[in-house]
Amino acid sequence: MNVTIADIAKATGLAKSTISGVLNQKSGFSEKTRQKVLKAAEQLGYVPNEIARGLSSRSTGSIGLIIKDITNPFYNHITKGVQEIAGEHGYTVFLCSSGEDHQAEIDHIQAMVRKRVDGLIIAPLLEEVTFDHFFELKKTNVPFVLLGKIPGLSCDTYEFDDYDGGRQVTEHLLSMGHTRIGFVRGPKTSKAAKMRYAAFVDTMKGQGIEVDERFVFHDANGITDGMDIGHRIAEMTDRPSAIICFDDVIAIGAVKALLEAGLQVPEDVSVVGFDDIELTTFPLTTVSIPTYEAGKALAWTLFDRIFGRRVSGFQHIMFEQKLIVRSSVRRLHHLKETEG
Amino acid sequence: MNVTIADIAKATGLAKSTISGVLNQKSGFSEKTRQKVLKAAEQLGYVPNEIARGLSSRSTGSIGLIIKDITNPFYNHITKGVQEIAGEHGYTVFLCSSGEDHQAEIDHIQAMVRKRVDGLIIAPLLEEVTFDHFFELKKTNVPFVLLGKIPGLSCDTYEFDDYDGGRQVTEHLLSMGHTRIGFVRGPKTSKAAKMRYAAFVDTMKGQGIEVDERFVFHDANGITDGMDIGHRIAEMTDRPSAIICFDDVIAIGAVKALLEAGLQVPEDVSVVGFDDIELTTFPLTTVSIPTYEAGKALAWTLFDRIFGRRVSGFQHIMFEQKLIVRSSVRRLHHLKETEG
């Protein structure tokens, strides 16, 4: 049913190797046979079988991308960047979502190896998980690039400077007169969540301000959690004046709930987030993260490895984060302790 | 380097076919050899080669998903649904974005066929394009399911009732007293854009109201176009009282621009969209579309075909759209013609 190079060989009276050669643009064939082969391929409706080609050539022309949540703008912009560069290289990408699930991440990596992808880009879970599967991956010799660093694992990595981002927002809130600041931590498997929180605590302590544990929310993920937390804050009699959310998705959820509860942002509660997602009308003060650029960079580095264009040691690149001040933070008058 | 079943055969003294058999859970092997094989596979660190398996078994365990824009919540929710069902079937998905580009769509379909995916889910461009590549695809016998119908092409299809959605929003605006209604059409390759606009025009005419061409914007796509249009509307001296946007992304862009220009929504201009994306705080009146459910349904149908579970004729399913009234539409007093 399916026409193969053997069929073309039969039709033209040439050998399979000749067909294969001209189809792969190799030199050393007379124009006459080239035309004959091309014409026959066209007429028979030949469609190269990349599976067979992959088996023989040990290169599939596919890469794998393992992210956490395709629904989050953060990841779909990374995805977009990766796709774009992959396309430029004639590559196709398998998209896998781990959804903050450790086992899913392991399964996806193994599936990608079994599918013999030429390379892998992974945004790994970094906290409260084991990393054995990455050391196993390393052994397979499949090139991979990570968004994040895994202790003791040598490979190319990209990172966002989450600690610095956390510092910037905290300092911003402080400079606007806030001291009763709440914090919504992201998924417990997220290192970004950990770093941002650490920066928050450090910066607060640096100013001699105690972090109020009642205002710290743990393990939030997605807009639903953001809304829950917003509602809880709305119900507090003794509310924080500002709240730092792990990401814009959570922040938007929180703002939604706050508004629903009849409160104003920033008049009643100031809210800031991370990621600078564009798809919202709310003037959220946030931290911008170059996700699309990172996606492209991740892919470039991976293809450098795949094509052996980079032979030197592994590279580790840190992207900066940048505070974007809009109007979701209220400027507080400098109040005396007693008035708080 | 890579361990194969031949290596396991050598190590155990058994035949390749035996190894293959037990590894694929086939019956008819003694428990003793089963254990021997499994143990050896484990010890040698055997990783099945899905490429070789695919070549031999003519099934790759991969499907392709071709959408228009991974960055748009509409498509990433469809993607999420597809991924989920694919995962349940032990399948992996190639994600391709056509980006409203006809040639890209063609190229992606061909790439998927060359990669011998077991099936394909496609959200095709439906207007101002040719469909030859779909008839070619049909010839390949690769099962596929479409989000949308292609004239003369028999295959499983899902659709959203865009005409009805368009009718609903238009009637809503009319019922709120609006008559000077603007319309932002989506991409010119989009049939949804065409249907929604047709419904708008018909419904307006049904009420004896003329559509003002000055308020109709063509070929808009993405938040940037939405903002452009918002700015243009803000600058008009003679403005529509309401504007229907092709989707929420455009609507959000328009609202953003309107607010930036110092106008109020809905006080100065009412805005409605389509898709009901959750990731925004703005109380946008919109039309909800079951994208996630559609993604799952598309995948279910595809797997029915792949596994031959469905042998009957092709199915055509239409999903309903539902108006979600929030507060981005102002209620107008019934004005006399002269006062308008």
Added chain:
DNA sequence: TTGTATGCGTTATCAA
């Protein structure tokens, strides 16, 4: 410039 032979790692069909 073209052809032959072999291998890629599996699955599948028969025999044994």
Added chain:
DNA sequence: TTGATAACGCATACAA
């Protein structure tokens, strides 16, 4: 219950 052996479709080293 197990083992040879032939596909699967292509690439490639080598021979002609």
